[in-house]
Amino acid sequence: MPKVRHKRLDCSPGCAVEGVLALIDGKWKGVVLYHLLSGTLRFNEIRRRLPNVTQRMLTNQLRELEADGLVLRTVFAQVPPRVDYSLTARGRSLEPVITALKTWGDAHLELEKAA
Amino acid sequence: MPKVRHKRLDCSPGCAVEGVLALIDGKWKGVVLYHLLSGTLRFNEIRRRLPNVTQRMLTNQLRELEADGLVLRTVFAQVPPRVDYSLTARGRSLEPVITALKTWGDAHLELEKAA
DNA sequence: CAGCATCCTCTGTGATACTG
DNA sequence: CAGTATCACAGAGGATGCTG
Numbered sequence: 001m002p003k004v005r006h007k008r009l010d011c012s013p014g015c016a017v018e019g020v021l022a023l024i025d026g027k028w029k030g031v032v033l034y035h036l037l038s039g040t041l042r043f044n045e046i047r048r049r050l051p052n053v054t055q056r057m058l059t060n061q062l063r064e065l066e067a068d069g070l071v072l073r074t075v076f077a078q079v080p081p082r083v084d085y086s087l088t089a090r091g092r093s094l095e096p097v098i099t100a101l102k103t104w105g106d107a108h109l110e111l112e113k114a115a
Numbered sequence: 116m117p118k119v120r121h122k123r124l125d126c127s128p129g130c131a132v133e134g135v136l137a138l139i140d141g142k143w144k145g146v147v148l149y150h151l152l153s154g155t156l157r158f159n160e161i162r163r164r165l166p167n168v169t170q171r172m173l174t175n176q177l178r179e180l181e182a183d184g185l186v187l188r189t190v191f192a193q194v195p196p197r198v199d200y201s202l203t204a205r206g207r208s209l210e211p212v213i214t215a216l217k218t219w220g221d222a223h224l225e226l227e228k229a230a
Numbered sequence: 231c232a233g234c235a236t237c238c239t240c241t242g243t244g245a246t247a248c249t250g
Numbered sequence: 251c252a253g254t255a256t257c258a259c260a261g262a263g264g265a266t267g268c269t270g
Contacts, residue, residue, distance in 0.1 A: 042231085042232090043231070043232050043233080044231070044232075047232095055232075055233065055234090056233090056234085056235095059232080059233060059234080075232095078231090079231095080231050080232090081231045081232050081233080082231070082232085083231085083232060083233085
């Protein structure tokens with residue numbers, strides 16, 4: 001059970017907040033987690049959902065998520081390699097958080113939607 | 116109503132998630148928001164709650180939060196300067212999100228708590 | 231297909247000192 | 251008290267090419 005290996009954490013009761021933020025921080029972790037909520041995905045499937053991510057970054061973020069015990073990485077010994085990514089129980093437990101983020105975003109963010 | 120002036124946002128439905136993350140990303144924004152949930156605070160009061168933050172960073176983060184319309188900055192024209200920081204309606208609307216973060220953190224994070 | 235290795239840039243963060 | 255101004259740096263993030 002990986003403790004918060006990130007460096008921060010200087011608050012008092014707010015530590016928890018920072019801690020979670022440290023987990024989903026990283027330019028793509030949040031969205032990756034969000035997409036994985038829908039179910040298992042293969043590397044390129046995730047990649048397709050993040051138009052501007054580079055493999056390096058995606059690999060990177062996935063590895064960190066894996067290290068934090070949020071994502072499960074399953075490698076199939078096949079000729080055309082296949083790697084599945086899914087949420088661990090811990091990862092899935094983040095669902096309410098991700099949902100809260102998405103809900104708020106949908107409600108309070110002016111995205112590309114016209115008007 | 117400040118749009119997401121940050122650069123990212125490359126997802127599809129996950130945009131919202133990224134968007135919010137962009138707002139509370141920044142090493143101290145999360146905790147600052149958390150502490151402001153309890154009520155208005157002065158600059159040094161916030162600072163005292165974040166042991167390791169430097170004025171430069173705190174000022175910085177507060178200004179960004181202000182620019183994003185999450186925090187209200189009130190300057191009093193006094194001799195010993197006084198500046199109050201409080202949440203705007205938009206900022207306060209983030210409460211469920213912050214709460215979700217804190218709740219998850221308390222439940223799933225191994226912090227400094229013994230055992 | 232799903233990476234890894236390199237190289238490079240930029241910006242977020244920090245330390246320190248000064249000011250109205 | 252609540253900043254502002256500099257200087258400096260680590261590492262997050264990106265571009266590209268190669269590989270089992």
